[in-house]
Amino acid sequence: MKIPLSWLRDFVDVTESVAELTEILDDLGLVVEGVEIVGENLEDVIVARVEEIRAIEGADRVRLVVVDAGDGPLEIVCGATNFAVGNFVPLAPVGAVLPGGFEIAERKMRGATSHGMLCSARELRLSDDHEGLMILDELTTPVVGEKITDALSIRADVVFEISVEGNRPDAWSVEGVARDLATRLGRELRSPPMASPNSAAKSADFASAGIDAPDLCGRLTLSVLRNVQVKPSPTWIGERLRNAGMRPISNVVDASNFVMLELGQPTHPYDAQHVARHTLRVRRAREGEMLTTLDGVQRKLAKPGRGLGDTGEDCVIVDGDDVVIGLAGIMGGSSSEINVTTTDVLLEAAFFDPMGIARSSKRHGLRSEASNRFERGVDPQLALRAAARFVALLLESVPDLEWLSDPLDELGIVPDPSSVILRPGDVERSLGVEISGDEIHRLLEGLNFRVEDRDDTIVVTPPSARLDVRAGTFGRADVIEEIARLHSYRRLPRRMPSWPEPGAFSERQILRRRLRGVIVDLGGTEVWTPSLISDAQFDFVHPNESRVRVTNPLATDESVLRATLVTGIVQALGKNVERGKGEVILTELGTVFVHPDATDEPRITKGGDGGGLILNLPRENERVSVLLARAEDSAITAVAMWSVISQRLGLSDVVVRSNEDPVRFMHPTRAGLLVDRVTGTVFGSIGELDQEYLDGVASNLVGRRIGVLDVDLDLLAEHTRVLRRSDFVGVPSRYPSALFDLAFITPVAVHAQDLAFALRSASELIEDVRLFDVYVGAGLPSNTRSLAYAVRVGSAERTLSESDVAALRDELIATGGRFGAQLR
């Protein structure tokens, strides 16, 4: 919302500097998002009349315009086309300096010489309008050669761009901002001039009004204005509107916009001659009814609602023939629009149910200044005051205007403000400081709250404008917020609370940190790839599978939730290869999503209106994936990396087993699973990326061996002993260990790590068994290979004798024998 300082000063004395005022407004929660100075440095700009328009040979974007600015004809080259001979436009002559410091000089363009510049409103910093030149004769009755500042009564002004929060519809107006300021500054709030009905004729004899949907329309007032002449507004009204970001149109429309900006009440003027029987009624639209709104769009009314909480209802204004002429509180129809022939005006000022307006506005995708205000809640008591202000403004351009007596005022259901009781200590408990009763009175009464002391409590009744203040306990929070806000948050005390419970991470978080730590220590670089991907990306790994889809994606290739991290990392790798940075290890820790139809364990939760529905949501699975893409990388280095990770995380029971039917990204004959030997749980997969998959996802990676590790963090956290393993750390023996090697010829079906585990468990004296060589080929029976282990044995009590070691060796050979392994 743009608020000119001069307008604010109509309501409250402001002596503060712009910087001080900005601070105060911010601290009131009326956040100043920008400050702009308008109407400055326009002393050189004068009114010129367009005398002639000529084409310039060879130029199709600019024309030569001859204007008269009082000193004879002047040739100007101009790119705008929104004017004709006879129009009055602003001229910045040679030597003029425009706001922003742009100096006008003589310029040659396309062989023609331009002796100045014709200006748009934006070039003069009078508004954002840059559609073409400012047409002055549409705004006023200008005189050739006159200063534009005189022609438009322009005075330099400061415009504050203020953001008003959704719970403060009462502050969404010049008066509303002024009310907050006056209360904070302890100054008087003035009211602007108001008119009273000035005709003996009764409104009811000319027009009628009625409410057939009292729940959707709480109040409908109708003022009858006669002898109206539609023409430009007085220049000061136009200037205010322009400074507030609106375009002046005509005195009637401008008065309506002016009142909305000033007081916060949207009004709607109808041309009475186009309103059947001079009657306005409010009712629900019926299915099948249509309306063409002022923006020229034909709209189907009372369509069944599809969005959550949408009742499909539309509240409409109908005329005396029961024909729909407006979407109540949102936008009027084009049939009864004000135009130059209008002489009688029906002025509607009403209160509509905020939720009703919100639903209709959302369903029709139609937002207007009026609907934005009504859906937040306009003061139900404001309507006739707004009409009085409207008439006062219109009287300035139409002195003969008649406002018929006893404006029509129909009532529906209006929300009733309920009182809130502040008990002793309530404010102090909430804000941490006691605020005196007198101060509470002063602050709240400034905002028109009624404040009464009753015994030791304070009873606060909000004004009709404060629809945001609720009843009971909830309302107490609302009132205390108002006290805090007006008192100033910055003056409230701070204290650091303490409690006996210690801060802590979950086991999952500790696991995740350790996992990330090991991967990074081994050379992994962490990426963040998109959670939202395309169908094609999804299909690389999970073709034909149900997928979790977003109904309103920003782009079609961001419409599906990923089901693997690998594809995203592969694509990131592909891009880095292009950048010459492909020799890396990339990793990501993140969530993937499984459609509820594709899992036995969907997340079951409640949802819908009031949380009354049971919903099956996707299973969310946290994973960590690593791609090893350095020159020396392959499935082998992936296994090596896992070996380090598993030892750092204490996962010594997890082994790599080959996998004949791997996931789609995995090389079919260089793939394995990470399996817990004890529980059989599969934690993920390991191996190398499949070349066919690479060809689809990132073809510049084809031909490279890329190791891959893809681990399910949920299972890891749940099933492993990462955090539950014994804290016992044994001290190694003081006696020397003995070392020997054992090479077995084993059937290929025997898993090298299983055999190692078996050997290690064969005796308490065995300290370590490590695989150091695998040999396949000549000299061995078919379907066998040689596995060579380095064995270390020792005792805590003594140095082992040669015969002890020999006995252990025999025992290990026997253990191998149980696996079908023979000493080589």
Add this chain to the structure above:
Amino acid sequence: MTSSPLDELDSKVSELLVAIAALDSLDALREAEPGIIGKRSILSTLQKSLGALVSEDRSEAGARLQRARHEVEQTFEARRALLARDARRQGLEKDRLELGDVVVDNVRWAPTTGHPGIIAVTQGQLEDVFVAMGFSVSEGPEVESDWYNFEALNIPPAHPARGMWDTFYVDLGDPETVVLRTHTSPTQIHLMEDAVRAESLPLHAVMPGRCYRRDSPDSRHLATFHQIEGLVVDRGIGFADLAGVIETFTRSYFGPDTSSRLRPAFFPFTEPSAEFEITCTICKGSGCRTCSQTGWIELGGCGVLDPAVLHAVGIDAEEWSGFAFGFGIDRCAQMRHQISDMRALTENDVRFLERFS
């Protein structure tokens, strides 16, 4: 009866099919391709000879030739596919590696410097600060029902306040009932519900996580982003405690020469609500372009828990009170590391990632 160029068609086709079946490698197939289905094939020669026929014979012969050509081409392509499959199978077989037999001790590992993600590290630093202040760290799901994301947070269906968040809706259940969470606040609701069920109040938790808003990315915003949310529900907690926690956090994370301040704002789930600003990290408060000369930078939102939220999860607002706050992890990272364009965080350019360690 005159002889037709197609008299020998059937036997020629049979010859071709036999020849195709005899192709035993992709190389052989490629070599034979021009002679079987290419320009030099017998079928192409026959095609040219049709020109000599009178027109009524020509169309019938042409159709017959077309059928024959189709059959040959299909057989050829089927053979190609089969050989390709075989070649791949052979290649894969040749490539076979028994992963269980990898001798880890023999693998040479080149020294490689890794780099943790900026967001992960920033999140970790924030968590550490809050854990030191006595908060535990909790997490929640990214796909939520509208009840957790909105209604339990005092934002009823169709309410204009829902427009404060540009929401991605998920195609599950009734329209608009499932969303990608627009903030981490639904995790508050889960925590409070769990605490009520387990009778384990009070609560002091922070909740980091990924959120989504349907808003085109620019240098300061991403449609996918990370937030950290704080929640305290305890006895006798008020605005002063909130302001104290924000201040302690600010000084702890951004440094002792920074400070915080609160200004009124609106969030449906807190009352009173505030935006919190911190001393501009660039100019340390003296005023610069980043902070529009104000010396302050907006970081996040906070407020005293609205009693309606406590009510929605079954907590007695007369006995318990609390506060909540939330802000962007990505934004903290951007400020701390002076990242000029937030989009760099998702581009995964290794040249960018390796600057961070």
